[in-house]
Amino acid sequence: MSQTKRPRKSRGLSSVHPAAAAIDIGATMHVAAVGPDRDKEPVRTFRTFTGGLERLADWFARCGIKTIAMESTGVYWIPVFEILEQRGFEVIVVNARDAKHVPGRKTDVSDAQWLQRLHEHGLLRASFRPQAEIAGLRAYLRQRE
Numbered sequence: 001m002s003q004t005k006r007p008r009k010s011r012g013l014s015s016v017h018p019a020a021a022a023i024d025i026g027a028t029m030h031v032a033a034v035g036p037d038r039d040k041e042p043v044r045t046f047r048t049f050t051g052g053l054e055r056l057a058d059w060f061a062r063c064g065i066k067t068i069a070m071e072s073t074g075v076y077w078i079p080v081f082e083i084l085e086q087r088g089f090e091v092i093v094v095n096a097r098d099a100k101h102v103p104g105r106k107t108d109v110s111d112a113q114w115l116q117r118l119h120e121h122g123l124l125r126a127s128f129r130p131q132a133e134i135a136g137l138r139a140y141l142r143q144r145e
Contacts, residue, residue: 017119
C-alpha cells in the first residue's frame with residue numbers, strides 16, 4: 001500500500017538582493033547569469049577580452065543589475081572586477097570552495113545560475129578584497145620584491 005506524498009508547504013526564501021547577477025569566471029570565457037525575470041535569455045557567455053567584458057557590463061546595466069557575485073579559482077577575475085566596479089556595480093568575489101559542494105552542478109551554466117540564486121538570497125560570503133589604493137600599493141610592493 002503506497003501512500004501518496006503530500007506537497008510540503010513551500011517556504012520561499014526572501015530576496016536580499018533582487019537585482020543580483022553572478023559570473024562563473026573562466027580562462028577564455030565567462031558565463032554570466034541574471035534572474036529569469038530580468039532577461040529572456042538569463043544565461044549568456046562572454047569572451048575574456050576587453051570588448052567582451054564591456055558587452056557583459058552593458059548587458060548587466062540593461063538588466064538593471066546592482067550587485068554581482070563572481071566565482072574564480074585563478075586571477076582571471078581581476079579585469080572583470082575592475083571593469084564592473086568602474087561601471088558602479090557592487091562586485092564580490094566568492095571563494096569557489098564555499099559554493100562548490102552542491103551536488104548536481106556539472107556545467108558552467110548551472111554554476112552561474114546557482115551562484116546567482118545564492119547571491120540573490122544573500123547566502124554568499126565575499127572574499128577579502130582591499131580598497132583600490134591598498135591593492136595598488138600591495139601590487140607595487142610585491143613587484144619590488
